[in-house]
Amino acid sequence: MSSGGAGVPAVDVHAHLAVPAVNALIADQPGLREQQQIDAAALGPASAALNQAQIAEIGPLLTDLDLRLAAMDRAGVDIQAVSPMPLPHAWADRALAAKIVAATNEGVVTFCDRAPSRLVPVGAVSLQHPDLAMAQLVTAVRELGMRGVQISTAAGPDVELDHPSLAEFWATAEELGAAILIHPWGCSLGSRLGDYYLFNTVGNPTETTLALSRLVFSGLLERHPRLRVWSAHGGGYLPSYVVRADHAWHARGDARTTELPPSALLRRTFVDSLVYTPEQLRHLISVMGAGQVTLGSDYPFDMGVEDPVDRLLAADLDPETISAIRGGNAGRLLGPLPAVHT
Template sequence: MSAPSHHPAIDVHAHVAVPTADALLEGQPGLAQQRGVDAASLGAASLQLNLRQIAEIGPKLTDAGLRLASMDAARVDVQAVSAAPVPHLWTDRDLAIRYTAASNASVAAFCAQQPDRLLPIATVSLQHPDLAVGQLESAVRDHAVRGVQISTSAGPGRELDDPSLADFWAAAEELGTAVLIHPWGCTLGERLDAYYLFNTVGNPTETALALSRIVFSGLLERHPRLRIWSAHGGGYLASYVVRADHAWAARVDARTTEQPPSELLRRTWVDSLVYTPEQLRHLVTVMGPTQVTLGSDYPFDMGVEDPVDRLEAAGFDAATTDAIRGGNAARLLELDA
């Protein structure tokens, strides 16, 4: 039995709908094209189930009262709230400016209903790197966001280690803003069009790829104060980073950093959304007890309703349980104890 916690329970992975922002995308050719790509990757059965699910959980994505009741039932004290992932990297500069401003304002207004329990996470238009820097600065200044959510790439042909994003990473480090990496599907496309592989294989694959490019690029060595967090336990990378370490040791083309990949990965944070006690214990072994935070993925069906219960079921010592329950997230988001 774990000792009583000294930290509030902080769930870093939870979402809210931003209908005002999403309405700006309706009728745009880029949205129709994106929906076509997603439909082909999901497959007909998963697409129909997703549409039904969104209709069912809609109130949970918009009603603060329902959210707070769910948090109370889960023994979660605080949520970091980000917009429900909607691919918008196709937007042009004008639409990107309007969409991002509306999304950040919506998330901030939602969290303002209960500011001691709901913390806003921003969105930026990473496909326009110069805009992203200004958007991040504005979100911190105007909405007091605790972090920024990005996807696993900055659009076609631009990975997260692309030199054009150097100013964004520098700004995130300088502002002290945590960068939360959250995937949407996978670029493997129609190979994932059955059995919901779009999510079960696609999401962790995309996260592993994004983190691998970040690690091998030297980004974390160039920006030692940069705080990067990734959803779903960091995808597949945390389960098999030893292969990356072997490549780093065996091949000159992979020896791109002073520290091996596993050491650099341990400079990042991940959430606890790996479902079983055994997998969570492995994740903590790989990442270290200071780098794992609670994550529920509220209110989606691939999330969990009992992140604190699952943490306690892993049987960690009291200090580790307390850190994962809230202490690590407090450091990640620079929260006043």
């Protein structure tokens, strides 16, 4: 096992926070009840019941600063990028969406301000209202000091991330140098995933794969070469099988939509290291490049890991690659990070 990169602060880019003020805002909303019904159908009764029990158990981990810092210390994580829980609010109308995002971002910033040398904030936007989302992004970065925002894999049921209505949002993100973190919640396959926790194990990576594929094939990453896009869970399935996308790009006119092949454009995005095994991490690095993979734990959820640094070291990589993934790439994604004093 290599010990390379030990002098580089370990930066966990993938960790979540619950903001109770948001729950109070949406508790009585019909849209929330509809979303919960959709989720219940996709989860199935067994997984839905288990999720409820687990949320009760991990609730304190999502809100308590001391518990978070202790977990970071045990994991050898120096800095954590804190993003809100990825629950979708695409059903919210403009007025409510504005309140949800304001409460979310205020909650994340206030929490991170309690430990500014350890935590950096990542916010939210109302992507279903593109002009509002653009203004929220500017506010988050320029006024609140957030490093970027987390979005879902679509802006709504009929609006994909490459939709023309979002063009100005993406242009603004590039101009600001803001990180855009793509994080899924379930999958549009619905009740076909209603057993065995397929809602997450298949649904989440499927949604991420679709979202990234649309960004790649739409040419958005060529139009905005300085855009900082990051995706959770190792980029879903796309890095594992991007060769199929490349084959389509070479073989079919309807897939030859960009100057560069999909694999080259995918390497302009960042992913996290949350792929569990040394073999899978080495493959992810071979596809994405050592400069595009960041440390990720998915704290504090059950599909995450408590030892992201140890898993990085277990992959037996060269010291330069370890340093990059341990923290160097996070600085390129999120901007200057707090100085860590040892």
